[in-house]
Amino acid sequence: MTYQVAVAGGGPVGLWLAAELRRCGITVVVVETRTERDTRSRALTVHPRTIETFASRGVHQPFTSEGVSLPGGHFGGLDTRLDFRRLPSPFPHTLALPQERTEALLEQQALELGATILRGHEVTGLSEEPDGVRVHIQAPDGPRTVEVSYVVGCDGVRSTVREAAGIDYPGTDSTVLGWLGDLVLDEPPAPGHSRFGPDGILMAVPMPGGLHRLVGTVPRDITTDWPGELTLDELRENVVALAGTDFGMRDPVWLSRFGNATRLAAQYRHGRVFLAGDAAHQHFPAGGVGMNVGIQDAGNLAWKLAATLNGWAPGTLLDTYHAERHPVGVNLTETSRAQVALMTAFSPEGRSLRDLFSRLIGALPDLNDQLAAQVSSLAVAYPPPAPDAHQLTGTRAGDLALDDTNALDDTNLFALLRADSYLLLDLTGNPDQPLHHLTRPGLRVHTGTVHAPPAEWAGIRAALIRPDGHVAWAGADSHDAALVNDLTAALATTHRE
Incomplete structure (x- = not known):
């Protein structure tokens, strides 16, 4: 079978991109190295704009029925949480939903719409030509080549597509580590529990299936050295030191460390090659925004590729992908860095800054609303094509x-x-x-x-x-x-x- 678009990476970003392309009648193949979905859920939070995106295709109900609805989110782990209930959206809340379930639901959509998903296949390189791209793939039975019109790299921070296209990925290396554990808590804290002090930060998030995610960092995690894999004993030691209890933790399904390495692709497009999601931007997972921004990348790109391939769009349309989404990536990485600074402000001066900022969020509803809209992606607005355009131009249209x-x-x-x-x-x-x-x-x-x-x-x-x-x-x-x-x-x- 011939395909018009190849997508490298079968995570949430690549799967949503494939489904959107199929809704436009575009033939698409998704190339995924994993033979089956990863049960470890790096992403847990589904933000309001992502739910709106799903609702605009009539596919949001499985997510809202399975996810745990939470009335807000955090900014930098501050004591005063952002109140999403004030947002101008039919979905003024976040959903706690493991990435494995998000992927399963998106994969089901893509397959039902007619996308081809090749699991256990790996993109090894590209050969770009004036009228198309040859995608080199290592399949279980040997190498093969697929010829397509466009390629999209949704293949993560170590993107083969980005490297093959010669796109720079500048940024900074990790200086702070975080840790997380998805496990059973026999004595769980109240939803939205968080604790910050000179000895570290801890947050607890309820998950479907009777699990909780414990996530945090302690002063010794401000390091460039990798201390090895996280163990249950270390997690328990950290949590007890921060909360005075281990909440009856047992039966972990995933223990992990992560860092604050921050990078942004210099170009989101290089000829017939595009980047989306983690292939385009890497950052500390503060506020659970990464997957959501990636899905918005895919939503911006998919219809533009389809309109170009279907012949009704002007030739300049594809240039607007980088012009519109790269500034979003800049904002994402800057905001992530700012949150890391707040989450690791363990000194007396740092704690005073946190207290001041936290009080301001509680006292100034407009500040709450601005940060909540930014974190949730509801505030994203694209540059208008002309300086005299109406102020609505480029903004998100609400559910009128x-x-x-x-x-x-x-x-x-x-x-x-x-x-x-x-x-x-x-x-x-x-x-x-x-x-x-x-x-x-x-x-x-x-x-x-x-x-x-x-x-x-x-x-x-x-x-x-x-x-x-x-x-x-x-x-x-x-x-x-x-x-x-x-x-x-x-x-x-x-x-x-």
């Missing part, structure tokens, strides 16, 4: 409640989004509006009005929503002819005639 003039039932925006096309929201309430004559491949129209529009949507008469849920254009002109002209100009940058 819509009246449908062509149906008896109301609906919400997420239910209307599709991976294979833009959505034109005609909010004039006029089904005969000339906007409807601006037909294009990769464009659908919905006519209706917004129930109780958010303040930023006041006066909007039409909006163009990208497949990933970001606003490509918004128009508030009261004159129909001017509105049509503005939209025509916008479509010239997003669609071929």
Whole structure:
């Protein structure tokens, strides 16, 4: 079988990318070195924007039904936790869900949609040509080559794809270690338990299946030396020193150490080769954001690859992947470093800084909201194409409640989004509006009005929503002819005639 896209790496990022491509009719093969899913769950937290992304494809319910809902998250392990319940989202919470289950659900989707997943296969190199890429693979029965139009490296911090493409991965080596244990606690603490002091930091997170994750660091972990694998005895010693009890810990399913090495790919695109997830950015896992940012990478890239391959996008569209997602990676690595500084501020001066910052989060709701929106990726906004664009342009569109003039039932925006096309929201309430004559491949129209529009949507008469849920254009002109002209100009940058 021939494929249009090859994805190296069958973790959550690669699997979501493959599923999105298949929703657009693109043939895709996922090459994964593991013969079966890893039962150790590096990622545990599913953030609100990721749940929204799943909801925009109607596949969020298995995640929300299995995950443990938590009302917020932490920033730097501060005593005052971020309150996600204030977020403008239908999912104002995080989900504690082991990565193994996230992968299983995403793999099921990708397979049902027709993706090919080659387990026990390894990408060993690439040969890029003007009209495609030859992907060299080591299969169980020997080497083979697959010819595709594009390759995406979702193959982690040691990415073979990144190395083969010659993309630099600058950054800093690890100077701080953290540790974690997924295990049974006979006497568990309350949900959201955390403890910080001169002797270290400890956090406890409930997991499905009766498990808890204990994660933390102690002063001796501020080191460049690797002390060997974490043992249950060392974990117990650390936890007792920090909490005064081991919470009745037993039956560990995973013990691990991790570091704060921080790197960011210099380019997210090199010709026909792209990077997403950990292949593009490495950082300390503070706040559980890594997998979520990677899934957003995949969501940004998939529809652009599909629109290009399906022929309705302008040739410059693929350039916007690096332009939009690399700044997100910069923000991710900077925020991660800032959280490491707070989590290891064991000195008296450091503890005073933490106390001050913690009090400010509790006293200033706007600060809570800004940090929560940043951690959850709800605050991500892409640069508008023109300086005079409406302020909504580039921002995430919330799940607007819509009246449908062509149906008896109301609906919400997420239910209307599709991976294979833009959505034109005609909010004039006029089904005969000339906007409807601006037909294009990769464009659908919905006519209706917004129930109780958010303040930023006041006066909007039409909006163009990208497949990933970001606003490509918004128009508030009261004159129909001017509105049509503005939209025509916008479509010239997003669609071929």
